[in-house]
Amino acid sequence: MTIGSYQISGGKTLWYFVIDLPVGDDGKRRQHKRRGFRSATEAEKAEDDARIAYGEAAIGADGSVAAELAGWLSERELDIEETTLDNYRNLFRMYVIPHIGGRQLYAVDKRVIHDLYKKLLTDGAKRGGGLSPTTVRTVHRVLTKTLKDLGINLTGVRQPRPAQRDDHGRKGVWTPQESKRFLKFHREGRLYAAWALAVVAGTRRGEIGGLKWSKVDLDAGVVYIHWQRTIAGNKVIEKSPKGKSRRAIAIGPAMVQVLREHKARQDEEKAEAGLIYHDRDYVFCREDGEPYYPRYFTDMWENACLAAGVPVIVLHDARHTSATAGADAGVPEHVMQKRLGHADGRTTREVYTHVLPESERRAAELMDAALHEEAV
Template structure:
């Protein structure tokens, strides 16, 4: 009788009424092994037998893992997540989310006992706790990523998060400043060190990290163009100058005349600072710097902007409000939304249309008003003086 191939085995019923499915296989040393699975019915036993066979074919462990979710999360954070090609800021975010939300809520569970209903319960609990929809979605995304690696490593047969619909974040409409509010903000900025960078954000719609990463080599004041090549972020390893997240984010942005004047004045003041600093100046070609030439700390800019915004009577404004405001001003002036998308560096037209629907709806009403004015729509009694179109067709 020849050797059994991996995955062969029998199915039979025991005296106690349980069905047993047996799978034979050879281990790494060529030794014949047998694995038994049990079921209350023949169908259940065969299903478990099939799962074992599939695991053997994939070369993954066939015994269930007793690893806890908490233990696996730490393994994943220190291994696969750290080794991934994700940006450092994303790694920091995923690490914080996993330890703050996944370990406390799911940590004591065995990894192989995790079910889709457990993940749905987690989503519901986070929503009831009042977390923002985007945060709930991020929690789900991090869990699914961690479990994907557990499946890859053979600790789970399948990822239960795949069976759960990704939490939605609903429709987003941007907060933005009116022209009057923007003027109040500019007045409150006078004399502040962050004044040049805030003015540029409002004039161009750049992201904070894009503006703080600007080098003078990226700016052509004669052609009124700046190029987005980098983004500056604070991470667990310090300030990181990295590439923009998407191809659309790598772009050239046309500068309004006011921004050109602002940058020329700022460059002149920076030259004076460089002379005063002398040997303490750290030359790195950054546009926005401290008194010694080092890049501005993003968190400090954020904090100081909050102070200025409150002084201007705009306590709810944040740095991203400036980006939204610039886009809203462009759309209100009649700039096509596709041009605005390219200007902002959005990855898709749909994102721009969704965020700025409050402006595009106003433009839609204006378009309807233009149609009203284009034709005299009033009803008239036919006096017989209006000639019909020639040949019964349209006027040319």
């Protein structure tokens, strides 16, 4: 360890410290230097913090943030799901590497991280402007977890305060009247049953795309969400949902009838296609039985909103509509949490609903009312 001083213009004395780091894989000596401290005591305190932060780090010869993050991603292929890893990869690529990727990892301290967050909040969006505090908080959560894995424990790092919500957690939410108008307009459409599941049961896009008839019990009125079809990078993957996303959803008589009619139409298509039909048991598929590309549902949903003359919301916001309708009708939070497959009740409470005033079956009956009323 080296503590020293130097003078700047005006005769003012400032202090610095130097830490010798382990020799890199290339055999070269490495050091971590910081300067600009107002006293020797301040420099010593910063040096102690740096030793704690970097003492257990195993930094490669390149040592840059970009290289170390790439190495971490490669290692985590062993134990992190592909979709989650792809999200981490995109987060690093868009928000971290462009700003601090060229820095040496051992030279990253809380000041560097705070500057990164400030930059993202003011000028971090791809199309100009700043990112939301929520997005930067996500960057903070993933980045600090990654640095800790790499042996870098930075204390005192602050994250942006949560954004103040004036909408009580509502995002793109339809009124009951808008939901009924949308469903009534598409009553004869080929994807009507998919849209009904999204609005009435709050199913996600990947859950709709991966749903198979073997997981639909129409006699009992239950849909089992045990599989999803989603995108990771540039390829489609199919996998079991994680955690509490794997669930059983109760559906009411009207939703059961919708699915029965959908199955009858699909059986007619199968008979007409004959040998060219590939029966892979998907509830929602093309005329030849092959599953849809996941983004197909997203694109068709936007067109469906425009055609029905209702506000254009994203497909995922059908979950918000379902959750908010349930909460407004008095369905308890824990029931909606189970129905939507949230691991944390706080997600249901803060992100999806705004009213928390009797059972899972009651929730199904309340949401099913939208189908009953538009069908008459």
